[in-house]
Amino acid sequence: MxxxxxxxxxxxxxxxxxxxxxxxxxxxxxxxxxxxxxxxxxxxxxxxxxxxxxxxxxxxxxxxxxxxxxxxxxxxxxxxxxxxxxxxxxxxxxxxxxxxxxxxxxxxxxxxxxxxxVCRNRLRVEEVTITSDRLPAAFDGVRIAFFSDLHIGVLERPETEIARLVDTIRSLRPDLILFGGDLINIRYTELDPAVSALLGRLDAPLGVYSVIGNHDTGVYIKDSLALDRETNLSRLIRRQEEMGWRVLNDETIYLKRGGDSISFSGISFDAALRNYRHATDLPDIDLGSVYESVPRESYNLTLCHIPQLWSHITAAGYGDLTLAGHVHSMQMKLRLGHTRGVSPARLLYKQWSGLYYRDGRALYINDGIGAVGIPARLGAAPEITLITLRRGE
Structure with missing residues (x-):
């Protein structure tokens, strides 16, 4: 830079x-x-x-x-x-x-x-329907509220903006709430008691879950003697747990509804990928620990931060639906009707915003909430995604 x-x-x-x-x-x-x-x-x-x-x-x-x-x-x-x-x-x-x-x-x-x-504060809800014949019958109609990249430290009015975000998500009455990483911008103290209390109001029948993004890992802390990365990350995870969120750290759990279940995997951002966070392709990544003993016949929902992991996830045989954030559409997007639009993010990423399909598997990239680099969003307004799962062809 x-x-x-x-x-x-x-x-x-x-x-x-x-x-x-x-x-x-x-x-x-x-x-x-x-x-x-x-x-x-x-x-x-x-x-x-x-x-x-x-x-x-x-x-x-x-x-x-x-x-x-x-x-x-x-x-x-x-x-x-x-x-x-x-x-x-x-x-x-x-x-x-x-x-x-x-x-x-x-x-x-x-x-x-x-x-x-204006645009940076124009919170929008994108409604998306994902259909799969692999989805168990009991999960037909499940509503997922998905948001990402809050970057608390760069919000101009954190309590006001987060209160509006929380109220909007709660009004959607989702069955499951997911957060795609980069809760903070630099250090865990941005998640202070007032903000924690607001985010702790999020609740859903199937739970509230998050994963770790690159900013959450503490790699942008300069004074690592005052606050090392490991301490920053562990305290951030603990504060999320105190809010009632569960942080999925390279693991898979099972969500149960009625008499059915689906596998739900969360992949944390690996700090070793810092120099690849904007790369088109990633080096070989071992996801074995994430999907260990997970049956491939189970419908799998995967939550990760960087969308470049999608090809690795599908190559492993998982990710019927993968949810990611990170890109923000580079905070610049010209929306053209119902199309994905135009953004400089196209130059860096194969998948950069919205819904993608490949071989019957879906990826959705949320445009995020916060604004990094400049406190502005040009067309790529902050986004909450409301995803409805449907069983069918």
Missing amino acids: TWMFLFLSALTIAVDAFVWKKYLRTAPLGITLRSLLMLLIVLSDLLMPLSFAILRLIPDNTTAVVRSWGLVNLLFLCTVLPRMIVYAGYLGRRRIWRRLGWGIALGTIALFLWGAL
Whole structure:
């Protein structure tokens, strides 16, 4: 990521220096306006170095540091990017290109402000029906509320936002509630007593379950002497258990309803995969401990964090339905009717959002709740998925 900060910073400064020397220095603006314009350009050019300094040089990733980093990134996108668009418009000889540049620039600012103030808080419920002839009769009609990637530490108003989330899930009256990992953003203390009390209100006849995501493992804690990863993870799991959630840690249990049962597996994020978390394909992974002694004739529901595990799960003969999160649609998605839409996530992931089928098995990827990197979501609104299981062809 370092190269990206350095490249963007150098590019921005170079372009601004060129435009200032060639056009703005001699423009008939008046000394006061010219000085103010120069000051604003210089300050905005410092945003990317500031973002780099916050991320790399500050001793630890506290909640305040991470939120400040996100706001600096958003300010960069709202100032520097529109300015570059205006510059591009002035490359055209005709006035129409200049007006178009200004229009797109102002639209870009409005888009990011909408993403930060409106879309990021526009909680939506996606209803999905999954049909399988392998599903036991007693589970026909079971409703699963699935959400993921809460990232508590980056929520602007954690208690307000989580209270609304909990109330929405409870109003759906699900039979089973599942969480797909990344409950926290950096450290377990984000799951404080007030937030724990709110999330502890979630309840369902078949239970509330979660798995561990990459952020939950503590790999983003810098000051590991003050809080090591193992302690962070164990305390996070304990706090979830105190809320009434069960954390499935590379294991399989059986859910019973009527006289039938299905196998339910949970796969924790392996910290060894940190450098592969955005990779298209993962190295060989041994899932033997997860599915040990699990009969393949049993309908299997698998909950994991990263969707790249799907091919490994199905290759092992399991995952009639696999649920994952992690991608967030990279917090940018243009929805086109009832299609999956368009997102830069397509460039990194084979499966990145919504429902996929392969050889009679299904994968659903939830777009998550929190916003990492910048406190905004552009079209990829926070999602609760309500899944109805149906028995049939």
